[in-house]
Amino acid sequence: MADNNPFPGENNTGHIWDDNIRELANPPPRWWMIAFWASIAWFLGYGVLYPMYPIGQKPTEGVMGWTQIKEYQEGLDEVVAVRAEFENQLKDMSAKDILANPGLADYTVASVKVLFGDNCAPCHGGGGQGGPGYPVLADDDWLFGGTVETIEQTITMGRKGIMTAHGKILSDDEASKLADAIAAGNPTSDPNFLQKGCIACHGMDGKGMQMLGSANLTDGIYRFVPEEGKSVTDSVKQTILHGVNDVTDPQTREAVMPSFGERLSKDEIKKLAVYVYKFGGGQ
Incomplete structure (x- = not known):
């Protein structure tokens, strides 16, 4: 910064760098000042017309009474x-x-x-x-x-459909064979379908009963999608063994429409x- 002003008569502040870079003290352009004061007026006017100024827990309401x-x-x-x-x-x-x-x-x-x-x-x-x-x-x-x-x-x-858990009346091998038959779309091909009472809910043909909300076991459409790494047969077997909404089995499937x-x-x-x-x- 120069100690002496080398630009006499110029409207600068006296702050000069590198011999000729200086800070001028000229007023802002007129249009800028007009816009500046207009923005202040707009701000004040907005505060009168619309909710704006905080008073306690609420703002002023504004003379227009506008709210979101x-x-x-x-x-x-x-x-x-x-x-x-x-x-x-x-x-x-x-x-x-x-x-x-x-x-x-x-x-x-x-x-x-x-x-x-x-x-x-x-x-x-x-x-x-x-x-x-x-x-x-x-x-x-x-x-x-x-x-x-x-x-x-x-x-x-x-x-809220209910399917009884059959883990207590079917061995693991029997459940596997029945699951294979269901996954193949032919549940009646396994003797356990008849002998273990599956026909009571799913019908003699395994096509289910809408009045009971029991599934059609022949169409290849399943209420529960197999988990990652599991096959359709694995998923069917889990349902057979643990049932659906069976409160006696902690591993039962849950299926409730509220x-x-x-x-x-x-x-x-x-x-x-x-x-x-x-x-x-x-x-």
Whole structure:
């Protein structure tokens, strides 16, 4: 920094480096000053119009009375007004009637996506593709039936199938042979299928009974996907030995569909039933 100012008459601060690099004391451009004071005025004006200045636990309300909640509610009211025409029609219609009306069915599918995402997708996937330990909703294999009425009942009441653990009445070798027969799609080929009472729930042909929610053992579709490193036969054998929802066996499979009857309204459940049915797996 120079001790003496070598640029007499120049409006600088006297701070000079390397003989000619200096700090000037010129005022900011007029446009910059206008913008600066305008921003201060805008800030003060905003604080008058909208919530801003903290006072205790709350901000000032602002003379316009605007809040995010009010803006959200206004937007929601607009959506409700647009939907009202369709929602009023749906109130007095059954899920089956909705499906028979293409326009209302399309509206139902479009309007219930968020409801499905919040309540069903965590287990069954966003497209009904299922997940580890949870059923696929987009195929035509249904334990309790896939009519829209049955789907509505399932959502409302929930489901909890039960299969007795057979580890106490079957030897490991017998369980292996029965599992092999089931994995091959021919459960009746093993004598234990008849002798150990499997027909009571799965029927003489092994195709299951929807009234009981028992699985079809001939179609190669399984409620429980084999764990990594395990075969289908291993998974079937585990189910045979330890059952499903059998409280007497600590290694039993767990398969419970919760009831949504108290969580959701009848109209919401009805629309969800239509949505699930429209995945393409209803029957």
